Amino acid sequence: MENFDYDLQSVQEVRNLARQAKLAQTQLAKFNCEQIDKIIRNMVKVAEENAVSLAKMAVEETGFGKVEDKIFKNQFASTELYKFIQPMQTIGVVRQDTVNKVMEIAEPVGLLMGIIPSTNPTSTTIYKSIIAIKSRNGIVFSPHPSALKCTLQAAKLMNEAAVAAGAPANIIGCISKPSMEATNELMKCDEVAMIIATGGSAMVKAAYSAGKPALGVGPGNVPAYIERTANIPKAVKNIIASKTFDNGTICASEQSVIVEECIREQVMDEFRRQGGYFMTAAETEKVAKKLFVRGHAMNAKMVGRSAQVIAENAGISIPPGTKVLLGEQQGVGEEYPLSYEKLTTVLAFYTVKDWEEACQLSIKLLNNGGIGHSLSIHTETPEMAIKFAEKPVFRILVNTSSSQGGVGASTGLAPSFTLGCGTWGGSATSDNVTPMHLINIKRVAYGIKDFTENTTPSYSTCAQSGNANAISEDQIMNVVNEVISLLKKRGDN
Incomplete structure (x- = not known):
């Protein structure tokens, strides 16, 4: 009652x-x-x-x-x-x-x-x-x-x-x-x-x-691609600054880091230097179980939490001063829980051969719950940024923190906390609202063309237009009269 x-x-x-x-x-x-x-x-x-x-x-x-x-x-x-x-x-x-x-x-x-x-x-x-x-x-x-x-x-x-x-x-x-x-x-x-x-x-x-x-x-499942020409220390700094900003609660925050094989070790070392902790496969599984409920729905108790709080809840130990947790993933979808959106201080980590493989992986991740939202790329090659501009998102954020970039704090985008995902993401707009x-x-529209007289040629003028195939009204009436006469004769017989 x-x-x-x-x-x-x-x-x-x-x-x-x-x-x-x-x-x-x-x-x-x-x-x-x-x-x-x-x-x-x-x-x-x-x-x-x-x-x-x-x-x-x-x-x-x-x-x-x-x-x-x-x-x-x-x-x-x-x-x-x-x-x-x-x-x-x-x-x-x-x-x-x-x-x-x-x-x-x-x-x-x-x-x-x-x-x-x-x-x-x-x-x-x-x-x-x-x-x-x-x-x-x-x-x-x-x-x-x-x-x-x-x-x-x-x-x-x-x-x-x-x-x-x-x-x-x-x-x-x-x-x-x-x-x-x-x-x-x-x-x-x-x-x-x-x-x-x-x-x-x-x-x-x-x-x-x-x-x-x-x-x-819609939701954001932002891939962050560190391309081989990127300024690696700066890229890592931006990603950590974004993912730890309000502990990852902005939907434009990075969800997955994608790196090329040739810079993999360099990027991992830089993350460790700046406060990233790479979890073992067993630790990643423990954290993933804590992060999600009912499949890949985010556990509210883990949203916007520090790396320490998540580690304690998952029963793993991490170095003091750890800012973000990274878990390596080999694919996208149900079997790879970190491939979904995580509004907290956890990142998926992927290694690819080249930029083309990074492209394909980015599209898979976006189709896994972030279509139309945002994508981040770190590169010193402008042509590469253009290649990634073809991806199915409406914010391509280059050499910046994705959280701050998406809402317009570190970019020239409109300051906004409502980021449209366009028709691809089921939104009525692709803009920052x-x-x-x-x-x-x-x-208020004034008349600028005169339509008071209909200037379209009428059907009957076709005969005078010089068209040899045109049929005049008299010819049509002659045919009609002939048909009527024939019908009358048949009726008499």
Whole structure:
């Protein structure tokens, strides 16, 4: 009975949140650029002021990642994001084509539903709140139950900051009684115009099946290829920095390292020098058993954990100061558990003969749960980067940390915590999602060609066109009259 009451309360809460936020959004839709910018600047300020406390809350509640890295993510989702989106035109006339006489006017989408993952809860909430307001949309969040408190707090802070700077009350909402019923109700309610889903593949699929527009992102199973001309110390440093950043909780983090035979020993030595530990086959098996449940689903207790915590749980001993665990794999699929996505400090390690074999292996790994997302390559040969640009992903990250590169921290990509995987990965976009994905464009188009008179030649003019094979109307009538006469004669007989 208690569960039944809870579910009813959670559904009712969702209905209230959606109605309130939709009402607020209809008012926000009338705001101008200056008003919106003032609101966002205050949201950024409040996000910065609370970056540390929100990071601590997230780690304490979920057990995932590291406080110092979550602080960076909170700042990146506010200050760095603002620098990138501030010049974007999301209100009024955004483009005028004087030649073709077409004017484009931005309109908000309406009320958004934001699905928040447990791996990056506060930073994703801040990021989605800011891009929603930039495009004059309201948003209601559905938090992951294991990150409820910190997501609620982040949403509350963003709403209060927005309202304090002039936004309508309840423009940003968050479910406080999470349940599957509540999430489904929010996905399907009339007030919600679009869903932005960041989370597990099951949740993203549910968002796409809700019967309304959705921007969802798939998992990443990022291969990192160290090509023979790479700067090996730099490549290893980037991979370790990425995989240990928030203990590997970003979906763009490397999952497998691929090296050529000719540099294998050099790369392994460099990993050992920089804090990598190569597990034996028996140790790899023990760790893999701890990492996964129900086949290759990630064990939540191992997500975003340090190498030491994983080693202790698996019952293996590793040197002090170990940063990442590496396990050699001979193939891809069910028999090779480390060939799947591992949102923690564990990497698969592969050796190949040449770049062509690296290509084939990368495609297999991507088809094993990361299609459309990202791929990383370390090389000093530009032509090699172009060869790998042909792979089935939408982010080819060259000579950089994949986590930071994918989200736009170490590259020129748009700062984002929602990384589209395109149609290959079942996503509606292949972009890093920005406010430009959250607006409708209406077009005012002036007539530039005169179509008041039909200038298409009619059928009857064919006879005068000089076509020897054309048949005139008189010829057709003669044939018809002859047929009628014949039929009459037959009838008389």
